[in-house]
Amino acid sequence: MRFKRLVRILIATVVDLCYGYTIYIVQCLMETDLYKLLKTQKLSNDHVCYFLYQILRGLKYIHSANVLHRDLKPSNLLLNTTCDLKICDFGLARVTDPQTDHTGFLTEYVATRWYRAPEIMLNSKGYTKSIDVWSVGCILAEMLNNRPLFPGKHYLDQLNLILAVVGSPSNEDLQCIINDKARSYLISLPHKPKQPWSRLYPGADPRALDLLDKMLTFNPHNRIDIEQALAHPYLEQYYDPGDEPVCEEPFTLEMEFDDLPKERLKELIWEEAEAHHKRVMAEQARNAGAPNV
Structure with missing residues (x-):
């Protein structure tokens, strides 16, 4: 590799x-990983930006190989003394074929709960590469203030923490949830307004918060994708499509x-x-x- x-x-x-x-x-x-680093020091905006760019650049390669990582979290992002970042632990990774229906294939446990996209918990219509984007959004939020954004204690607590920040799902959002009980539960909840990111992360770069908002969008169909995230103004000092490799030979289901x-x-x-x-x-x-x- x-x-x-x-x-x-x-x-x-x-x-x-x-x-x-x-x-x-x-x-x-x-020498270390992002989890350990966030336990010991506050990151500058420059470090947040550089680490985020490296995560997305690596994820662009992974997704171009038709692979979902499915367990992105700070402890799976390795760092050295020169701030190079590498993505590790592909134990939960799965091949995703754009021509194949994965609704039943991709239903087993994925992602540490705190970084898990809502569509996984709600049994939406399959899931896509956007689940990794959600995880990266959670990691970005954690880099901004050294605390996990959604530290749920269990399934329902996790979901309620997400809704308390991103707000109640719209009717359009509810349409992608195929589990009747999950949809009914969401409808039964009191309306929750979306929280301003600037209130949650005062002093953060507004461009970082704009990208965070696009990553942590409840509806996976409206969530920003990797290439769009790389081209976001927050990462403009590093963005270079000519230096963002993609996989020459995508993986297939037979290669698992x-x-x-x-x-x-x-x-x-x-x-x-x-x-x-x-x-x-x-x-x-x-x-x-x-x-x-």
Whole structure:
């Protein structure tokens, strides 16, 4: 995996190894994570902006591969001493095929509750890449004042905390909820007005709050997407579409590796290591034959 905003697996040269030997996976050293950092210090607006850009840039690559991360949270964002950020822990990630109905496929537990999009809890009509955008919005809010925005103690508490901030859903919002009980529950609640972000985060960059508002939109169909978020004025000092890679070969459902036996997983890692070195050797051969310019 060559994209530097994701945890990179370093594949050592394979020499005189055979099946049955121990296989080691080496990763880049990252000294801390965002969760630990937010426990110890207040971030400047420059740090918030830079970290957010790196998160979105990495997520653009992930989504271009037809993959949902589904568990974005501060502890899954690794940091080093030069403020490089990498996204890790793809244990709950799933392939999403735009041509396939995932309503039943994507119903199992996803995301730590505090960062979970409302459509997951309300059993909406499937879900999309917008669930990761919601999680990033929650992370942005946490970077602004070092406190989780929606620290729900249980399912209903989580939902009520969300509504207390973003306000009661509109009739249009309710249409995307297929669970009758969930829809009836929302309708039965007293009307809750939307809270001004400037009141929740006084002193924050207004552009950051505008982007936060677009990320934490209740209706996933109206929520900002990754490319729109990257192009937002808050991130203009970093935005560079030419330096925001996408995956050359999107994943497919056949490429998921859930519940594989350990030995089969080792075989797949071995095969990937061999394929990687064949690609490296082929690239080196091409470069060796290229004329000097």
